[in-house]
Amino acid sequence: MTTATAAPRTNGPRPEETAAPRQNPPTFLSDPYPTLARMREAAPVSVLHSDGGLRLWIIPRYADVRAALFDRRLAQDARRAQALADSRFEGVNLGAEITHMLSSDPPDHTRLRRVVQAAFSRKRVEAMRPMVERVTLELLDGLDATVARPTTGAPTATVDLIRDFAFPLPILVVCELLGFPPEDRDLYRTWSTAIVTQEGDQEAFRRAVQEMGAYVLALADRRARRNDRPDDLLTELLAARERGELTDDEIVGMVALLLIGGHETTVNLLGTSCLALLREPGQAAWLRADPARMPMAVEEFLRYDSPICMATTRFTTEPVEVGGVEIPKDEFVLLSLGAANRDPARFQDPDRLVLDRRDAGHLAFGGGIHRCLGALLGKLEAEVALTALLARFPGMTLACQERDLRWRNTMMLRGLESLPLTLRR
Numbered sequence: 001m002t003t004a005t006a007a008p009r010t011n012g013p014r015p016e017e018t019a020a021p022r023q024n025p026p027t028f029l030s031d032p033y034p035t036l037a038r039m040r041e042a043a044p045v046s047v048l049h050s051d052g053g054l055r056l057w058i059i060p061r062y063a064d065v066r067a068a069l070f071d072r073r074l075a076q077d078a079r080r081a082q083a084l085a086d087s088r089f090e091g092v093n094l095g096a097e098i099t100h101m102l103s104s105d106p107p108d109h110t111r112l113r114r115v116v117q118a119a120f121s122r123k124r125v126e127a128m129r130p131m132v133e134r135v136t137l138e139l140l141d142g143l144d145a146t147v148a149r150p151t152t153g154a155p156t157a158t159v160d161l162i163r164d165f166a167f168p169l170p171i172l173v174v175c176e177l178l179g180f181p182p183e184d185r186d187l188y189r190t191w192s193t194a195i196v197t198q199e200g201d202q203e204a205f206r207r208a209v210q211e212m213g214a215y216v217l218a219l220a221d222r223r224a225r226r227n228d229r230p231d232d233l234l235t236e237l238l239a240a241r242e243r244g245e246l247t248d249d250e251i252v253g254m255v256a257l258l259l260i261g262g263h264e265t266t267v268n269l270l271g272t273s274c275l276a277l278l279r280e281p282g283q284a285a286w287l288r289a290d291p292a293r294m295p296m297a298v299e300e301f302l303r304y305d306s307p308i309c310m311a312t313t314r315f316t317t318e319p320v321e322v323g324g325v326e327i328p329k330d331e332f333v334l335l336s337l338g339a340a341n342r343d344p345a346r347f348q349d350p351d352r353l354v355l356d357r358r359d360a361g362h363l364a365f366g367g368g369i370h371r372c373l374g375a376l377l378g379k380l381e382a383e384v385a386l387t388a389l390l391a392r393f394p395g396m397t398l399a400c401q402e403r404d405l406r407w408r409n410t411m412m413l414r415g416l417e418s419l420p421l422t423l424r425r
């Protein structure tokens with residue numbers, strides 16, 4: 001995403017042409033909130049131009065973002081979006097090679113979501129708790145082992161919490177859910193990174209989509225040949241294909257969405273929550289004193305540093321008025337969940353982490369028909385992982401200066417690239 005340029009003419013007041021984040025400046029990546037606050041204060045809508053030249057209308061205020069999430073005049077169908085982009089801008093790739101429920105409108109969206117909805121019910125997610133606990137404990141044992149074998153005399157070890165814990169945990173959980181080989185998890189991570197940061201490298205994006213598609217269909221074929229029907233989501237997807245409810249492309253799209261949606265977000269949440277607790281040891285001690293406080297704290301972590309900073313791109317199918325500004329038909333719109341969740345008009349003292357805030361109105365999971373399908377699973381993973389981590393390593397500290405931390409190179413997601421920690425027993 002890049003610089004602001006002249007805003008298009010509207011019937012209402014002109015939207016603010018904001019001082020937009022430039023090509024991933026480290027300051028925006030490490031702390032986007034001052035920029036988002038300026039945008040939110042300046043106007044209900046700001047106009048930015050992406051690197052690819054796409055004009056984007058950004059909505060940052062809580063009430064407007066919430067209303068837009070439920071507004072059916074904002075559509076998401078990837079093929080229509082691509083056709084619209086092709087008719088107006090040159091060389092913009094919106095990733096329409098993969099279509100899934102998040103890039104579909106009803107009735108396709110309704111059909112695709114229905115196929116997997118039951119797998120994410122409260123009951124089914126609660127049944128995954130023992131598996132999530134087992135995976136968490138195995139990973140913590142792995143970290144513990146590095147502390148137990150110090151290379152120097154001191155019983156400490158430096159680990160990268162993202163690489164060694166926050167990434168493997170949700171990806172292993174999604175692998176269990178889907179019935180995918182966990183040993184290929186680094187492959188999934190490579191594809192996923194190429195797909196979510198598609199603006200950077202179109203070639204890597206296309207390669208990732210092709211490789212992932214071939215991988216998923218080969219796995220499905222192996223199962224079909226062996227008549228192998230384990231109790232997992234891939235079996236359910238293949239049964240839906242047999243019933244004629246899903247095509248091959250839709251199976252690939254579904255798997256891509258679950259693999260990516262199921263781990264990118266949770267990795268980010270674990271990393272930023274852990275960093276927030278390192279900054280505020282008093283809050284960590286308060287949490288450790290009573291693990292029953294964790295579900296409430298996770299809601300606050302989700303509000304405070306929302307893993308998806310900008311919801312996926314939508315486009316207007318009719319003119320839409322936002323806070324007195326009219327966004328014309330056929331314009332691309334971004335909803336800033338990160339800005340909405342720090343809006344002082346909705347949350348008192350929004351830039352402060354208040355773990356017992358008891359105000360769960362955040363929009364970190366979106367809203368409306370596309371509200372996160374895996375919200376209960378994501379929260380379960382965070383609750384289990386953070387509780388166990390705090391209990392196992394009460395004395396963990398940051399192993400570098402905070403200003404040296406590296407953040408994901410995208411303004412759509414909010415997450416750490418790595419989190420070096422010193423662990424001690």
Ligand code: HEM
Pocket residue numbers: 101102103113174257258261262263265266269306307308311312313337363364365366367369370371372373374375377378379
């Ligand atoms: C803390 C973790 C998570 C966060 C913060 C999160 C956030 C979100 C958000 C904001 C959306 C809506 C995006 C939009 O409207 O543009 C979404 C959609 C979705 N998420 Fe999550 N997510 C999380 C975890 C998960 C997990 C664990 C899964 C599955 C394994 C998952 C699967 C999905 C799916 C399938 C959708 C599309 C729903 C639809 O289009 O109807 N998410 N997520």
